[in-house]
Amino acid sequence: MKQKIAVMGGTFDPIHMGHLMVAEIIRADAGMDRVLFIPAGEPPHKQGYQVLSGEERYRMTELAIQNNPYFEASRMEIDRPGRTYTYETLQMLEDQNDGSKEYYYILGADAFAYVPHWREVQKVIRRARFLVVRRPGHEIVVPSEIEGIRYQVVEAALMDISSTQIRGRIHEGKSIRYMVPENVRQYIEENGFYR
Numbered sequence: 183m184k185q186k187i188a189v190m191g192g193t194f195d196p197i198h199m200g201h202l203m204v205a206e207i208i209r210a211d212a213g214m215d216r217v218l219f220i221p222a223g224e225p226p227h228k229q230g231y232q233v234l235s236g237e238e239r240y241r242m243t244e245l246a247i248q249n250n251p252y253f254e255a256s257r258m259e260i261d262r263p264g265r266t267y268t269y270e271t272l273q274m275l276e277d278q279n280d281g282s283k284e285y286y287y288i289l290g291a292d293a294f295a296y297v298p299h300w301r302e303v304q305k306v307i308r309r310a311r312f313l314v315v316r317r318p319g320h321e322i323v324v325p326s327e328i329e330g331i332r333y334q335v336v337e338a339a340l341m342d343i344s345s346t347q348i349r350g351r352i353h354e355g356k357s358i359r360y361m362v363p364e365n366v367r368q369y370i371e372e373n374g375f376y377r
């Protein structure tokens with residue numbers, strides 16, 4: 183039997199309980215052997231806000247997953263310059279695959295709806311099956327224009343929480359306790375992030 187690995191990609195700026203709960207439910211309920219968290223590299227152009235460095239987001243990811251033996255963090259995207267497209271990440275994973283592993287890709291409903299706009303989307307859907315989770319405020323829209331897209335909706339408790347919301351709360355001086363793991367909260371506070 184092949185090892186089933188669920189990939190959880192994201193900016194993780196910061197990683198929060200929504201990411202972790204979704205990953206754990208998918209692991210347990212969709213029969214995954216492991217979840218691989220891959221923080222995205224730094225975007226080449228400035229977006230609306232300044233994203234923390236890859237190293238800092240990777241560190242928060244490591245802290246967040248440290249007591250779950252089924253969770254792992256990967257440096258593969260932050261160690262490359264700029265943003266890595268998902269088809270490239272899946273290609274790199276496949277290049278290291280000796281045939282013993284099968285990759286799945288976790289997406290929230292918001293990200294799933296955006297798949298048709300991805301670079302080299304045909305390569306992506308040939309290489310991975312999607313595990314889609316609901317997200318408050320987003321319908322699950324199946325990109326029907328993409329032929330052969332393989333996906334499965336996994337039911338998880340809805341958690342109305344986002345990194346944007348967390349950054350906003352910190353900026354306003356509000357508590358983010360219980361929205362992120364305690365060690366991540368402390369790391370953010372010690373470093374004065376998002377103020």
Ligand code: ATP
Pocket residue numbers: 191192193194195200201204288289290291292293294315316317318341342343344345346347
């Ligand atoms: P931001 O607000 O900065 O976009 P985010 O909370 O959406 O942050 P991302 O790093 O963008 O987090 O998301 C990574 C992946 O996790 C995406 O597939 C996204 O849909 C999913 N995700 C994030 N938060 C949730 C949540 N609360 N419920 C379900 N899926 C989520």
Ligand code: MG
Pocket residue numbers: none
């Ligand atoms: Mg997002």
